[in-house]
Amino acid sequence: MNPAALDKLQDWSKAGHRTVQADTLMMLAAEHPEVVALSADLTPTARLVEFKDTYPDRFFDVGIAEQNLIDFSAGLALEGLRPFAVGLAAMVPMRPAEQVRAALGYMNANVTVIGIEAGVRFGPLGNTHYAMDDIAVVRAIPNFTVIAPSDPLSTHKALYACIEHEGPVYLRLTGGPGYPVMYSEDFDFQIGKSIEYRPGSDVAFISSGSLLADAVGAADILEDKGISTRVVDMHTIKPLDTEMLDKVFAENKLVVTVEEHSPMGGLGGAVAEYKAGVVGAPKQVFASLGDKFQKLGDHKFLMKENGLTAPDLATLAETNL
Amino acid sequence: MANTETVDLINEKAALMRRHVVEMGFGAGGRGAHFGPALSSIEIVASLFFGIMNHDPENPTMADRDRFVQSKGHACLALYSALGEAGYITKEQMATFKGDGSFLAGHPTRNPQYGIEVSSGTLGNGFAVACGMAKAAKIKGEDHKVFSLVGDGECNEGVIWEAAMNAVKYGLDNLVAIIDRNFVQLAGTTKDIMDVDIEALWRAAGWDVLVLEDGNDAASLLDALAEMKDSSNGKPHVIIANTTKGKGISFMEGSLNWHARPMNQEQYDAAIADLENAKTI
Numbered sequence: 001m002n003p004a005a006l007d008k009l010q011d012w013s014k015a016g017h018r019t020v021q022a023d024t025l026m027m028l029a030a031e032h033p034e035v036v037a038l039s040a041d042l043t044p045t046a047r048l049v050e051f052k053d054t055y056p057d058r059f060f061d062v063g064i065a066e067q068n069l070i071d072f073s074a075g076l077a078l079e080g081l082r083p084f085a086v087g088l089a090a091m092v093p094m095r096p097a098e099q100v101r102a103a104l105g106y107m108n109a110n111v112t113v114i115g116i117e118a119g120v121r122f123g124p125l126g127n128t129h130y131a132m133d134d135i136a137v138v139r140a141i142p143n144f145t146v147i148a149p150s151d152p153l154s155t156h157k158a159l160y161a162c163i164e165h166e167g168p169v170y171l172r173l174t175g176g177p178g179y180p181v182m183y184s185e186d187f188d189f190q191i192g193k194s195i196e197y198r199p200g201s202d203v204a205f206i207s208s209g210s211l212l213a214d215a216v217g218a219a220d221i222l223e224d225k226g227i228s229t230r231v232v233d234m235h236t237i238k239p240l241d242t243e244m245l246d247k248v249f250a251e252n253k254l255v256v257t258v259e260e261h262s263p264m265g266g267l268g269g270a271v272a273e274y275k276a277g278v279v280g281a282p283k284q285v286f287a288s289l290g291d292k293f294q295k296l297g298d299h300k301f302l303m304k305e306n307g308l309t310a311p312d313l314a315t316l317a318e319t320n321l
Numbered sequence: 322m323a324n325t326e327t328v329d330l331i332n333e334k335a336a337l338m339r340r341h342v343v344e345m346g347f348g349a350g351g352r353g354a355h356f357g358p359a360l361s362s363i364e365i366v367a368s369l370f371f372g373i374m375n376h377d378p379e380n381p382t383m384a385d386r387d388r389f390v391q392s393k394g395h396a397c398l399a400l401y402s403a404l405g406e407a408g409y410i411t412k413e414q415m416a417t418f419k420g421d422g423s424f425l426a427g428h429p430t431r432n433p434q435y436g437i438e439v440s441s442g443t444l445g446n447g448f449a450v451a452c453g454m455a456k457a458a459k460i461k462g463e464d465h466k467v468f469s470l471v472g473d474g475e476c477n478e479g480v481i482w483e484a485a486m487n488a489v490k491y492g493l494d495n496l497v498a499i500i501d502r503n504f505v506q507l508a509g510t511t512k513d514i515m516d517v518d519i520e521a522l523w524r525a526a527g528w529d530v531l532v533l534e535d536g537n538d539a540a541s542l543l544d545a546l547a548e549m550k551d552s553s554n555g556k557p558h559v560i561i562a563n564t565t566k567g568k569g570i571s572f573m574e575g576s577l578n579w580h581a582r583p584m585n586q587e588q589y590d591a592a593i594a595d596l597e598n599a600k601t602i
Contacts (some may be wrong), residue, residue, distance in 0.1 A: 036460070057460065060491070065483035068449050077455015078431075078439070081460065099480070102443045103450055107431045115575060 002027040005156045012152035014183045017173040020152045022047035024159045034082045040069045046086040067096040073111045074103035089115030089131035093138050104168040105141035110163040112169045119174050119260030123298040132289050136265025138170040139238045146238040148172040150212035151182035155190035194241040200230035203317045204252035208234050208259045208267040215258045217310025243266030249281040256320050261286040285320045323543035331539035335367040341402035341571045343592045347417040353583035359398035361503035361564040368542040370403040378408040382433045387465050390439045392447030393472035399564035410434035445478030452488045455496035467496045474506030477515050488557040489527035497549045498559040503566035529556040536562025570595050
């Protein structure tokens with residue numbers, strides 16, 4: 001990480017993940033000459049204007065052309081550069097899914113694809129702008145790492161982990177303005193190594209993305225009722241931290257996976273796939289977006305609609321325990 | 322003008338490569354091969370590997386090598402036959418084409434130690450990746466060139482035009498695309514499938530365009546490639562090379578039936594006879 005990040009946490013929390021990733025890319029570019037950034041006509045949206053102005057020779061806007069965004073990034077990576085391709089999560093891994101597979105996954109290219117405004121963060125813009133299935137698509141591609149960080153500092157640290165990582169990464173960002181600060185001091189962030197955010201023996205919330213704050217809120221509600229609740233920040237969805245899952249399956253009575261994604265193929269799906277082979281593992285329930293196109297509404301409305309607020313999560317856990 | 326000695330060398334290599342294409346494709350048995358689109362490309366690939374590109378089979382990943390990206394991946398036999406003739410891969414390895422566990426699949430898989438720069442097969446992507454490689458060379462201040470072989474049918478793909486526009490934006494004059502215009506794609510002629518003026522499209526995208534009336538003629542290919550390799554006019558270059566699908570095998574030439582299929586013994590014998598006859602002419 002860059003130590004300056006700690007001084008920016010409150011600003012980053014107010015601004016949301018777009019600013020966190022853009023500021024972090026600036027820091028990475030200053031430290032690593034091989035870092036380049038790309039966008040497909042989303043430079044202001046992705047908060048990359050400063051990057052473009054500061055590093056005009058290391059920033060590429062390929063136009064509204066996501067397929068080429070991915071292929072062009074792959075070509076840069078094969079020649080030793082470190083591209084970060086930023087786009088809307090609804091589009092950047094989905095429109096060019098075949099390029100993501102053939103050019104990034106198959107060639108194990110060192111490209112980090114950053115999907116901003118994942119899940120239903122785009123609220124009133126409607127379903128074409130929601131990313132409810134992106135994890136499922138990318139997770140199925142060999143060689144890919146999928147990370148959904150939970151807060152400003154973990155987003156920052158995830159990007160620093162990407163630069164050291166060999167192979168393609170999909171960094172899935174949720175957490176808009178008001179991005180909760182879950183980590184206010186430096187901590188150990190390793191790709192594939194989840195974080196036990198708090199211990200507990202009855203319920204275990206296994207969370208990805210910015211819903212960690214809501215899982216912790218739900219845990220508070222349950223603890224007040226005498227239900228011991230563990231919360232795990234499963235920031236890396238692939239590779240999955242099976243060591244932590246083994247511990248959870250052995251020690252907790254109910255697993256609740258929490259994510260802003262379809263119940264199919266995301267964190268919940270990944271946990272269920274692993275759990276299928278664990279004899280005696282506890283029941284799992286899925287807190288997720290439904291397998292449906294959503295109603296129109298702002299993010300808060302949609303979280304409530306899908307049962308993803310802290311009280312909803314607490315009720316879901318309590319009724320299934 | 323290309324000297325006679327080089328032209329003779331390319332023609333000699335092209336003849337050997339055609340033989341490899343037939344042998345490897347026949348060797349694949351019922352798995353078949355894309356004979357037609359490989360045979361149309363032979364002089365283009367031979368001119369690059371044995372006349373134009375700076376490369377060294379003894380040092381396949383040397384930093385200043387020119388890059389060859391086969392975007393029309395289905396014509397992999399053109400590449401594999403050149404890699405065999407150049408010494409990147411052995412005859413024994415060539416004989417494994419499409420076999421279980423072989424690294425020589427029906428579409429190229431990135432394998433720089435054997436001279437395969439980019440995985441391709443899903444059309445359009447190799448070309449777009451090649452554009453990224455050319456940009457990387459510019460960023461790093463490296464002088465090598467990137468050559469990409471593209472099919473005329475492949476120009477139906479949207480990503481070709483996304484990448485073509487982008488290459489002009491970034492002034493990739495270190496990039497030379499060669500369109501193997503054999504006028505036939507999988508399901509029919511290019512005229513029947515998508516009748517467009519690709520020359521006009523490439524010009525409209527802003528490329529430096531050269532049309533070769535005979536893209537199976539080594540002398541004109543060498544001249545065109547040398548000219549474009551040396552050009553630093555700020556524009557990416559494209560040679561639209563008019564070729565004959567299935568070139569060199571009489572019953573395949575211009576045929577809609579030899580895009581991809583298995584070859585039986587009788588057809589193999591006839592193909593070899595064609596190649597032997599060509600030697601004596």
